[in-house]
Amino acid sequence: MPKALNIKKISAASVEAAEICRIMDEAHIEFVQVDNHCWAADFPYKPKFEVRMAHNGSQLLINYRVTEECVRAVAPHDDGNVWEDSCCELFLSPVADGTYYNMECNAAGTMLIGFGPSREGRERAQQDVLDKVQRWSSMGREPFDNIEGERTWQLCLAVPVEAYYRHNLKSFDGLHVKGNVYKCGDMLPHPHFLSLFPIDLPKPDFHRPDFFGDVVFE
Known part of the structure; x- marks a missing residue:
């Protein structure tokens, strides 16, 4: 488990989602394994x-x-309900005020953003906020039902500071915040729950900022 998720600053400006893989390759940004196998006894399948x-x-x-x-x-x-699909998630508290955002996106780039202090009563972002997030998926952007057979797919998001719409962020520069990264698939043949920073709870719950780890923006 990493002690912190470190996010490097790069010089590329106004990046399109479809360019992210190439830009990160050129900047030598390495992948981090998200491999805390949450609730493995009840959900033994573990994707990579x-x-x-x-x-x-x-x-x-x-x-x-x-x-x-x-x-x-x-x-x-x-x-x-994107969390029922093959879903990748970033939960982030960009300001230390007891609130956090859950940004959840499935394998076709369909997403939701929620905001609030806890699981209950979360405020969903309006479509004009969601539209600010550019998305690219190697699986395409149209919905699809189960595709069986092991495969590797990629998802890229270009998230502007405006997507954190309840806070007047000017820049990501130098932020030291809290968050976590998750993978789930509640309605897949083999449901699963993975996290970057571990969650010590008896049953599935990603909405636990008390288990967030350090996220450090250069």
Whole structure:
């Protein structure tokens, strides 16, 4: 387990989501293994999940890479039940005020953003906020049902500071914050739950900022 998730600053400006893999390769940004196998006794299947991130001040660039035995992206539109699909998630508290954002995106780039202090009563971001997040998926952008057979797929997000819409962030520069990275698939043939920083609870719950780890932006 890393002591912190360190996010390097790169010079590329106004990055398109489809360019993220190339830009990170050129900047030698390495993938980090997300391999805390949460609740393994009840959910023994463990896909391979990796993430790498960078930022350019105005955008957080995320590249998820997943190898799993079945890929699913059924949610028909943003703000749907994407956590039931093959889903990659970043939970982040950009300001130490007791709130956090959950940014959840399935294998087709369909996403939701929630905000609040806890699991209950979360506020969902409006479509104009979601539209600010550029997305690219190696699986395409159209919904699809279960695709069986092990495969590796990638998902890239270009997230502007404006996506953290309840805080007036000017830049990602120098932020030292709290967060966690997750992979789930609640309705897949073999549901699973992975996290970057471990969660010590008896049953699945990602909405636990008390288990967030350090996220350090250069």
